[in-house]
Amino acid sequence: MYSINKELPKDSSVLNFYQPYKSKIDSQMNRAVAHTASEIKRGRPEGRLNNLTADGLAFSARNHNIDFDFVHINYKTLRVPLPVGQIKTFKIFELMPFENNLVTVKLKGSDVFELFQYMARLGGDPISGASFKIEKGKATEILIAGEILNFEKSYIVLTNDYLANGGDGASVYLKTIERKNHSVKQRDAFLEYLNQLQSKGTLVNPRLDARIVSDKVIDDE
Amino acid sequence: MNRRNFIRGTVASSCLLAFGIRPESVYAAADFVKITILHTNDVHSRIDPFPLDDGKFPGRGGAAPRAALIKRIRQEEANVLLLDAGDLFQGTPYFNYYGGELEMKLMSKMGYDAGTMGNHEFDNGLEGFNKQLPHANFPFLTSNYDFSDTILNGKTKDYHIFKKDGLKIGVFGLGIELAGIANKEQYGETRYLDPLKKALEMEHILKMEHKCDLVICLSHLGYDYNTIKISDKVIAKNTHYIDLIIGGHTHTFLEAPESVKNLNRNETLINQVGYAGVNLGRLDFVFERDRGGKRAYSSATEEINSYFKF
Numbered sequence: 095m096y097s098i099n100k101e102l103p104k105d106s107s108v109l110n111f112y113q114p115y116k117s118k119i120d121s122q123m124n125r126a127v128a129h130t131a132s133e134i135k136r137g138r139p140e141g142r143l144n145n146l147t148a149d150g151l152a153f154s155a156r157n158h159n160i161d162f163d164f165v166h167i168n169y170k171t172l173r174v175p176l177p178v179g180q181i182k183t184f185k186i187f188e189l190m191p192f193e194n195n196l197v198t199v200k201l202k203g204s205d206v207f208e209l210f211q212y213m214a215r216l217g218g219d220p221i222s223g224a225s226f227k228i229e230k231g232k233a234t235e236i237l238i239a240g241e242i243l244n245f246e247k248s249y250i251v252l253t254n255d256y257l258a259n260g261g262d263g264a265s266v267y268l269k270t271i272e273r274k275n276h277s278v279k280q281r282d283a284f285l286e287y288l289n290q291l292q293s294k295g296t297l298v299n300p301r302l303d304a305r306i307v308s309d310k311v312i313d314d315e
Numbered sequence: 316m317n318r319r320n321f322i323r324g325t326v327a328s329s330c331l332l333a334f335g336i337r338p339e340s341v342y343a344a345a346d347f348v349k350i351t352i353l354h355t356n357d358v359h360s361r362i363d364p365f366p367l368d369d370g371k372f373p374g375r376g377g378a379a380p381r382a383a384l385i386k387r388i389r390q391e392e393a394n395v396l397l398l399d400a401g402d403l404f405q406g407t408p409y410f411n412y413y414g415g416e417l418e419m420k421l422m423s424k425m426g427y428d429a430g431t432m433g434n435h436e437f438d439n440g441l442e443g444f445n446k447q448l449p450h451a452n453f454p455f456l457t458s459n460y461d462f463s464d465t466i467l468n469g470k471t472k473d474y475h476i477f478k479k480d481g482l483k484i485g486v487f488g489l490g491i492e493l494a495g496i497a498n499k500e501q502y503g504e505t506r507y508l509d510p511l512k513k514a515l516e517m518e519h520i521l522k523m524e525h526k527c528d529l530v531i532c533l534s535h536l537g538y539d540y541n542t543i544k545i546s547d548k549v550i551a552k553n554t555h556y557i558d559l560i561i562g563g564h565t566h567t568f569l570e571a572p573e574s575v576k577n578l579n580r581n582e583t584l585i586n587q588v589g590y591a592g593v594n595l596g597r598l599d600f601v602f603e604r605d606r607g608g609k610r611a612y613s614s615a616t617e618e619i620n621s622y623f624k625f
Binding site for chain 1: 362363364367374375376377378379380381382383384386405408409411412413417420421424425438439498500570571588592593594595596597614
């Protein structure tokens with residue numbers, strides 16, 4: 095077995111061959127896509143990064159005419175915090191390295207209730223367009239678009255294919271009445287949102303707005 | 316081929332697994348044939364080396380140093396086979412931007428002889444892989460994926476036989492079960508066939524029908540699991556004629572090839588060299604030309620030459 099390391103000579107024909115591919119990526123990866131007012135971290139029950147990404151996906155999904163009632167993505171899909179200042183594209187690739195697509199899942203009201211219980215057990219997940227409280231590990235006061243969750247109704251959740259496939263223990267998504275896969279990547283949707291903020295000159299500065307309130311504070315892993 | 320005399324012993328050191336050869340022994344070139352197998356697995360779109368400030372592998376990997384090393388070995392050795400055990404896709408923006416085109420083109424440029432499909436080859440769906448396939452000038456070996464009802468029908472092979480200096484080297488591929496680790500939309504109507512059954516069928520075809528001197532399995536099943544899940548170890552123990560399994564998926568760093576007793580009480584080797592192209596695996600198999608049998612192997616990098624004059 096050989097170690098491939100920097101002491102080895104480099105094949106110049108290979109380097110020359112992929113240089114144009116590399117230049118294109120480097121220039122795009124080094125493009126500034128946002129400016130943050132301060133470091134933006136994920137958190138539970140609620141985090142500024144959670145709110146930024148969930149709200150961002152909601153924004154872009156509307157732009158793509160995707161019909162949904164609220165957004166739920168997995169906490170662990172947010173891999174790194176956003177540092178203060180200029181954010182380059184590669185940071186968003188580090189934040190969301192996986193090729194997850196947006197999916198909408200229609201669930202019965204009672205299954206939406208179960209979905210919120212799932213989030214409560216985890217101590218909170220990134221959501222947008224909904225709010226709830228966590229009391230003794232149970233979700234209470236669940237509001238969708240400001241209205242009390244109705245067990246008789248069905249709701250459309252905007253999420254990613256990972257959760258929609260029941261990933262991270264979210265098997266409740268497999269009870270879907272109707273699932274739609276959208277050809278929009280989660281990362282691209284978030285980048286679209288950041289671009290839009292940047293084009294307006296808006297400093298990225300998400301707030302905690304008590305969309306999830308818990309009787310217990312959970313430390314980040 | 317029943318004359319095969321495969322000698323056991325340690326391969327951790329740089330010494331040849333001697334079969335009574337004293338270091339001073341010298342064999343004429345005409346008597347022996349050496350086959351050099353070079354291999355990678357789970358390169359995961361690592362085209363540039365890791366940055367120098369990387370926490371784990373600073374400055375390691377990269378297509379350009381790997382290509383230079385392969386070129387040098389090809390100058391030194393007459394019979395080289397370069398193989399990959401899958402997951403060439405996904406892991407850096409090169410994949411996000413170009414969908415695997417560059418990975419395929421660079422592997423073709425480096426002269427890969429064959430590859431197999433890892434689960435990440437399905438990341439952009441069958442269409443995504445199919446689109447990049449014309450950029451590969453080497454076959455993908457996928458014996459336990461039945462693609463007949465998909466656009467990949469007829470575009471991959473179960474096995475391929477390479478002829479080197481009068482020897483036949485049969486290589487076949489095994490892939491991992493996709494349900495559970497990839498989306499149905501990605502693999503579509505691909506049918507996953509039992510890897511062990513397929514391995515038994517492939518080894519029979521290669522050894523008994525085609526009389527291959529060396530049988531190699533390119534596997535993306537994974538090295539070993541704590542569960543009953545099928546793995547390279549399970550395949551090695553439950554087959555008869557596989558000389559070498561080049562593994563992937565579990566990103567296992569093996570210091571030296573693992574030796575497993577197969578059903579014929581012969582030795583099957585398993586090797587895997589980590590991931591991201593930080594290593595290039597090498598195994599040399601030495602055959603006695605007149606008797607036809609495999610006589611020895613070494614996982615050392617060059618030292619085998621001190622025992623055999625080639």
